[in-house]
Amino acid sequence: MNDVDIESLKGIANQLRIHSIRATTAAGSGHPTSCCSAADVVSALFFGHMRYDPKNPHYHNNDRFILSKAHAAPLLYAAWAETGLFPVEDLLKLRQLGSDLEGHPTPRLPFVDVATGSLGQGLSVGVGMALCARLDNLDYRTYVLLGDGECAEGAVWEAASLAATYNLSNLIAVVDVNRLGQSQPTALGHDLEAYQKRFEGFGWRTEVIDGHDLDEILEVLAAVGLGHQPLVILAKTLKGGGVSFLQDKEGWHGKTLSKEEEAQAIAELQPSAKSGIGHPIPAPNQLPAPKSGAPSSYPPITYKPGDMVATREAFGSALLRLGGADSRLVAMDGDTKNSTFSEKFAKRFPERFTECFIAEQCMVGVAMGFSTRGKVPFASTVACFLTRAYDQIRVAGISTANLKLVGTHVGVSIGEDGPSQMGLEDIAMMRAVVGSTVLYASDAVCTEKLMEQIASNKGICYLRTSRPKTPVLYSNDEVFPIGGAKVLRQSAEDKVTVVAAGVTLYEALKAADALKSEGVGITVIDAYSIKPLAKDIIKAAAKKTKNLVLTVEDHYTEGGLGDAVAGELSAEGIKVHKLAVHELPRSGKAAELLAKYHIDATAIINKVKALG
């Protein structure tokens, strides 16, 4: 970098400030001062340092950039406009319904890999990307721009710990330490040394700089990638930096400038502003792209009806089986791999497995990172602990990510470990994720067949599996389309259609046998696909049982299978009765608990008899 270049970068930084101010004033909302503090860093990264093809943001070996402090979205948009990717005039459409330049970035934009906007999530996604670069033998680097306020989020430190554990020197975090949060100064203010101690304590190489001094910025960027540690650049900045009447002032968070203030700010910035258009951008690295695309087939499965196999174990077997056929598959776990059986994959394909330790938010973030790079990530843990990452999963929905989540040990059927270990709200939680698919396998064959589709179809998908061993119900050539259901028992005079999945399906079958001996028939449906639900199959069966449906589930009453069926079918005149866990459960044996919480065969029998 010569002096001329530094002057250009300074000018571009001011140009980005002008764009950010103009766009937010035009929109009447947004965070111009949060853009201004980071403008010099972004100018340096985009126009003086990162290697990427501005005409092809998706190019596989471009350096990646994640705006974790997502409220600075106008700055990101301005940078890409100034590379020439789209007209700068479009920036004034910020936050309008017709524009993809939304309030916070989403992957509707080609240069955004993941939605950000829930603070503290970006670094874990960066960890996933950096791990993926290593897996793919690519030398792109991943840059994550964080705010200082968001460093209060524990998710940042989960990611920091993992990045150091795996020596991710291809990961660079920049913290824009502008001292001011939304409602008051941050806990650490401008104590840069405090940030430094924290990151050093977590095993990172640290550099403290003046975030408005382009010489300093470029100097530390020149040393990126050295050593074995991830690097954090702690940039001391001023919120509203570069504009005299904004900078370092409280009360300006999320506040736009009036037209007069805008004019005043631009009058200050314009004289030294410089367009980035045509400014040389370092060429991207040229290395071969990794394989993409699902295989045409998977090895067959060979279960025998009646074999006792837990669905969690079948998940592990499927992951191993599919992993052999599809090099895009990667997996991660949160120190439960010997319970979820993801260790089958981990042992066979250690290079494609990431142990995330007990840090579920980070695990989902890492999976997201892999997903953005074309991998098919399966993140597994005990189902209840996925609640720890619900915000990350929510945002994965906004990212329309190709994310596969597997929860094991659902419901009271886990037994003695007690309520804190029982996934009893996971269906409710996962159904409410936009664009999600929610599957609940009852036997090993179903698990394996669903896994094939999960792996080969894009999108966010949750597979619910159980702890107890259950007999194989289906033959190896059975097919389980997503959105389908299996009618397992049905006869002409059936009284009720019982809809179940997982362990309660076996209870329903037991109930059917017992009732049959008493001359009462029930239809039994395996609702392995909860979202999308096999509405037509259930409806057709219900019509034959006088519209009477009984759902049975090892899940709380709210938001689960019963609500899904009622929510989709009540408009059709179907009457849905529910058996589900409706109180705080205790420790005990699985069978005792199914009985105590009225979701076992006896409860089904009693309910069927009570109905009409």
Add this chain to the structure above:
Amino acid sequence: MNDVDIESLKGIANQLRIHSIRATTAAGSGHPTSCCSAADVVSALFFGHMRYDPKNPHYHNNDRFILSKAHAAPLLYAAWAETGLFPVEDLLKLRQLGSDLEGHPTPRLPFVDVATGSLGQGLSVGVGMALCARLDNLDYRTYVLLGDGECAEGAVWEAASLAATYNLSNLIAVVDVNRLGQSQPTALGHDLEAYQKRFEGFGWRTEVIDGHDLDEILEVLAAVGLGHQPLVILAKTLKGGGVSFLQDKEGWHGKTLSKEEEAQAIAELQPSAKSGIGHPIPAPNQLPAPKSGAPSSYPPITYKPGDMVATREAFGSALLRLGGADSRLVAMDGDTKNSTFSEKFAKRFPERFTECFIAEQCMVGVAMGFSTRGKVPFASTVACFLTRAYDQIRVAGISTANLKLVGTHVGVSIGEDGPSQMGLEDIAMMRAVVGSTVLYASDAVCTEKLMEQIASNKGICYLRTSRPKTPVLYSNDEVFPIGGAKVLRQSAEDKVTVVAAGVTLYEALKAADALKSEGVGITVIDAYSIKPLAKDIIKAAAKKTKNLVLTVEDHYTEGGLGDAVAGELSAEGIKVHKLAVHELPRSGKAAELLAKYHIDATAIINKVKALG
């Protein structure tokens, strides 16, 4: 402490090991080796250091103890049995359905303040307790025992940061660094210095000790409370410590001993084991208890019908109003207090307000801590960010906690900030929390009246509030019982019962007016209480509209108001149609978005016309 005492404590530690091993072997499941590593620390704390009344675990100035590494539950149970609180024979009922000695501790037990078992949550609860001690001028101390594995959880570092920010020298963490996780060694193994650097970086005083050396343990405990920083004792231990064939060995996590192994272990431990019964326990401190109990009344409210007031602002006003009447009220926020309006309370009652910065998990943990000490904590943030703390909220349900959560800025009606800032799954999430109450206020009067009940009734409660200003609908003397609903429009020939809440209620009222002018009548119900739902009121109205119900909500289709109504009423033959957000929304103006996602008056009108 003299030498005799130390020998006793060593003996008690072994007694605790014996109990833990026996209980888990009897149960056939559990984590004996995780108990053994911490046995010396627990012996020192319970029998040589903490000040508490073992006959009255609830005594207000007892030192508090949180077992964050909750899988060591048998050790905790053994310690309390050895104080004499209950017979040691009961320990053998561990994990049985009839026993409160569950797999992981819950407050069914008098000596357990909060459920633990989802790792990494205990420290933030401890922060709340320590803050509460300060507020109440009590000198009890709060001890939190963590595992090393759980230090990978970001929630630990959120709490660590806040504890240092608020100089909580009355908070003591002990990390049982036994090196081994569930499925493999932890990332940091026995690198005690690494833990030390992390906690020092986060502003803590640190002590590294041999966690099996009672002299060292007691020496550092003697210096507890010095200085202004929280203290962490980093105890190097061996998993299975004290038993030759278990200690420091992989493959023993969550594994019980066979009868033969049990005998072998006891043969090693018994010779030096000593009962804790009758061992002197330091007396608790004697200081007056804080006030408890709700006030008999609150100051009146004085809204005028038609006043434009956002429900989030009414929440802030209510918090201030109730806070003046009830000294038990405390509040906390995650650096959004100027958006949630909790700052009204914060400014007037700063000593009862805790700024938790951008760390929602910690915020909920802190609230839980206050809740265990008899306070009524209101934790508020932008609704979507409560997803970040879903696991904590889930466990609060298991704790049957008196926790009040307020989410602001729900749904697409927030407008331009875009999907990452829109709470669209909060109803689904909160309904699925066991024992929860879910309320959704439409106007300021309703908000204020609901707040009175939330404050005075025990339990976990979520209040959903909106960003836009909406007109006051109700008179100041209207009552809003939890579990109720308001029928706002109803006439003889109504075609459909429209059930709405929040911003969509106003859309329903607009639709009713428009339809009326066309000669079509609809019943409009304000379902301000979503859980419990006013089933009878909705059913009675529906019966008059040929069982036809239309729900309208600013929430995703799954798990919200519509599913609640369908889930509760479809069994009664009520046909529930739903209008809700069923795709990923964009940035835009609130009104544009209500229209685009078909939850505005026009959508209601069209749907009513389409129905029959």
